[in-house]
Amino acid sequence: MKAEKISEFTTHRLSIYLRCLAALDEEGVETISSKSLAERFNLNSAQIRKDLAYFGQFGVRGVGYPVRDLRRRISNILGLDSLHKVCVIGGGNLGMALAEYGGFLQHGFSVVAVFENSPAKIGTTWRNGVPVVSIGDLKETVRARGIEMAMIAVPAAAAREVCERVFDAGIRAILNFAPVRVVPRPGTKIQSIDLSISLEGLSFFLAGRATGTR
Amino acid sequence: MKAEKISEFTTHRLSIYLRCLAALDEEGVETISSKSLAERFNLNSAQIRKDLAYFGQFGVRGVGYPVRDLRRRISNILGLDSLHKVCVIGGGNLGMALAEYGGFLQHGFSVVAVFENSPAKIGTTWRNGVPVVSIGDLKETVRARGIEMAMIAVPAAAAREVCERVFDAGIRAILNFAPVRVVPRPGTKIQSIDLSISLEGLSFFLAGRATGTR
DNA sequence: TTCTGTGAATACCTTCACAGCG
DNA sequence: CGCTGTGAAGGTATTCACAGAA
Numbered sequence: 436m437k438a439e440k441i442s443e444f445t446t447h448r449l450s451i452y453l454r455c456l457a458a459l460d461e462e463g464v465e466t467i468s469s470k471s472l473a474e475r476f477n478l479n480s481a482q483i484r485k486d487l488a489y490f491g492q493f494g495v496r497g498v499g500y501p502v503r504d505l506r507r508r509i510s511n512i513l514g515l516d517s518l519h520k521v522c523v524i525g526g527g528n529l530g531m532a533l534a535e536y537g538g539f540l541q542h543g544f545s546v547v548a549v550f551e552n553s554p555a556k557i558g559t560t561w562r563n564g565v566p567v568v569s570i571g572d573l574k575e576t577v578r579a580r581g582i583e584m585a586m587i588a589v590p591a592a593a594a595r596e597v598c599e600r601v602f603d604a605g606i607r608a609i610l611n612f613a614p615v616r617v618v619p620r621p622g623t624k625i626q627s628i629d630l631s632i633s634l635e636g637l638s639f640f641l642a643g644r645a646t647g648t649r
Numbered sequence: 650m651k652a653e654k655i656s657e658f659t660t661h662r663l664s665i666y667l668r669c670l671a672a673l674d675e676e677g678v679e680t681i682s683s684k685s686l687a688e689r690f691n692l693n694s695a696q697i698r699k700d701l702a703y704f705g706q707f708g709v710r711g712v713g714y715p716v717r718d719l720r721r722r723i724s725n726i727l728g729l730d731s732l733h734k735v736c737v738i739g740g741g742n743l744g745m746a747l748a749e750y751g752g753f754l755q756h757g758f759s760v761v762a763v764f765e766n767s768p769a770k771i772g773t774t775w776r777n778g779v780p781v782v783s784i785g786d787l788k789e790t791v792r793a794r795g796i797e798m799a800m801i802a803v804p805a806a807a808a809r810e811v812c813e814r815v816f817d818a819g820i821r822a823i824l825n826f827a828p829v830r831v832v833p834r835p836g837t838k839i840q841s842i843d844l845s846i847s848l849e850g851l852s853f854f855l856a857g858r859a860t861g862t863r
Numbered sequence: 864t865t866c867t868g869t870g871a872a873t874a875c876c877t878t879c880a881c882a883g884c885g
Numbered sequence: 886c887g888c889t890g891t892g893a894a895g896g897t898a899t900t901c902a903c904a905g906a907a
Contacts, residue, residue, distance in 0.1 A: 514856025532746035608851035631756035637822035642728025
């Protein structure tokens with residue numbers, strides 16, 4: 436791997452390539468060229484080659500990339516060789532939906548706990564067996580269960596404080612759903628998904644067409 | 650407004666500015682400079698001025714921007730003057746969580762229906778009064794209720810077909826949660842949120858630190 | 864003087880185009 | 886030959902720096 440720092444655009448595309456390679460591998464396809472891979476996402480083939488070249492020389496000139504091998508390597512690059520343990524903070528609707536979402540496990544992420552502060556919910560077990568734990572037990576549970584990431588699904592007002600507690604518990608990666616900008620500590624990463632802002636982007640698009648911008 | 654096309658980076662930031670301006674307005678602040686606004690998101694002040702300049706000259710030299718006025722204008726630019734009616738396709742956990750999420754209404758989006766294909770759920774009403782409607786009635790309901798946007802929360806396998814039906818029903822803006830790339834029709838827009846890919850980005854970050862990339 | 868609005872400079876991301884290997 | 890890997894070119898986004906208005 437080269438010393439340069441990799442952009443998020445690249446890592447995002449790696450995930451996309453990985454999905455496609457997994458499907459191809461399952462189909463029994465053994466080799467794929469950057470060109471035919473590119474066509475699937477209407478993307479430039481040089482883009483794919485550049486993305487991969489950051490991490491080594493995986494291809495065979497005149498042939499293409501060996502599907503299974505490339506799949507394994509990208510999986511490795513993304514740190515997906517082993518299952519990642521994830522927790523959800525906040526046992527409201529969104530939190531519970533996240534805890535139960537089947538897609539995570541399929542991609543190597545296992546939700547092992549939901550943290551809550553409402554006594555009524557603490558101690559219960561969610562449908563698929565995920566325990567609802569007191570937020571007070573965050574630190575011990577994180578350590579005991581080897582939790583590496585947290586998904587924050589608490590009200591906006593609580594988000595900042597919750598992130599601090601999560602960092603204090605030793606977690607260094609957060610996926611934040613609260614509509615609040617939180618600044619990561621050095622050595623940590625926060626990725627935010629703001630549903631209202633996404634909808635506002637769509638609203639802008641619709642408004643533009645309406646006023647004839649086309 | 651200038652003829653240039655506006656990048657998504659800009660519109661995304663406009664949403665962020667809007668949030669901040671709303672808070673300032675509520676606090677009674679009357680004027681804000683690009684510099685002090687920039688400090689809140691550690692962002693460059695020229696960035697903010699450029700973003701706003703695409704749409705007109707809103708500021709007063711030597712003073713800054715009038716908070717309430719700028720708030721109204723951005724709101725207008727983003728098409729947020731009126732409430733937007735939104736539907737959810739898919740009545741699973743995620744779909745129901747989206748239907749009940751209070752944050753949308755606060756930002757001008759109202760979820761007015763959840764579309765489902767399971768007969769057991771159709772005809773029921775979700776907690777906050779959102780009706781669960783048969784996907785077969787999509788077109789009529791969209792027309793009758795003036796629905797402008799759809800949030801897709803169906804399994805990956807169904808996503809593509811569902812998007813087609815949504816477009817056929819006259820909706821031109823989609824927020825897609827299914828882990829599938831869907832190509833928008835001309836004149837439509839699809840914004841995708843892929844939870845697993847977001848987690849993979851975090852996994853890459855953690856993997857990098859672990860191998861000493863720092 | 865302060866702070867906007869904006870051309871110029873820079874940094875970054877993508878695409879082109881081709882040398883070179885299998 | 887076909888396709889990768891990559892320097893060079895082309896675009897786009899961000900930042901700098903300053904002229905000019907209040």
